[in-house]
Amino acid sequence: MSAIRYPRVKLLLLMALFAAPLVVAWVMVTWRVAIPEARTAHGRLAPEVPALAEWPLLAPATGEGWRLAFDCRLDCADQADRWWRLHRALGREAPRVERLRIVAAGAPGQETLPGERLARWRMPPAWSEPGALWLLSPQGEVLLGYSPGAPLREVMDDLQHLLRVNPERDLASN
Incomplete structure (x- = not known):
């Protein structure tokens, strides 16, 4: 049973690794965290x-x-x-x-x-x-x-x- 569970854990960790940027981006857009409000011109x-x-x-x-x-x-x-x-x-x-x-x-x-x-x-x-x-x-x-x-x-x-x-x-x- 442990031989089957270990590859599943690796697969879940790999999926979490690729999904994490999407979750972070969604949080940033939803709650406006770490997003600059505007770009300021020099002139x-x-x-x-x-x-x-x-x-x-x-x-x-x-x-x-x-x-x-x-x-x-x-x-x-x-x-x-x-x-x-x-x-x-x-x-x-x-x-x-x-x-x-x-x-x-x-x-x-x-x-x-x-x-x-x-x-x-x-x-x-x-x-x-x-x-x-x-x-x-x-x-x-x-x-x-x-x-x-x-x-x-x-x-x-x-x-x-x-x-x-x-x-x-x-x-x-x-």
């Missing part, structure tokens, strides 16, 4: 910033996809290089994002870097400060705002998260 939500179509720009900013818009009134060359490097670090996701460099109305002509568009403020709005960065949706809505000198890693984390949770639509199937 700040910017409800005071209007949609891109309402920005006081001399020419409307056109384009598709996600945008990194930055106010380039001070130290423009360094800012443009900084955001160009972040854009390059996106790798295969880089074509989904474009950069919008916004300069003062009277600023001399500037050469744009690849993946970048140039726009000019008619008059800088009160909600903008030199060096600020905004992350815009494909519809032109401002999602996140960053203060001047925001760490690249934080902007990169937020942008990669948005690109991951908003996969590119397959244009061939439309």
Whole structure:
């Protein structure tokens, strides 16, 4: 009789080993144990910033996809290089994002870097400060705002998260 019972115990232990993760997951979901309530973005939500179509720009900013818009009134060359490097670090996701460099109305002509568009403020709005960065949706809505000198890693984390949770639509199937 003991020769039959021992393999049954092994089988029950093996079944318990495979069922344990399911039970633990069920307990975590049911009683909300060890589950983070929300993910926090590094940038700040910017409800005071209007949609891109309402920005006081001399020419409307056109384009598709996600945008990194930055106010380039001070130290423009360094800012443009900084955001160009972040854009390059996106790798295969880089074509989904474009950069919008916004300069003062009277600023001399500037050469744009690849993946970048140039726009000019008619008059800088009160909600903008030199060096600020905004992350815009494909519809032109401002999602996140960053203060001047925001760490690249934080902007990169937020942008990669948005690109991951908003996969590119397959244009061939439309």
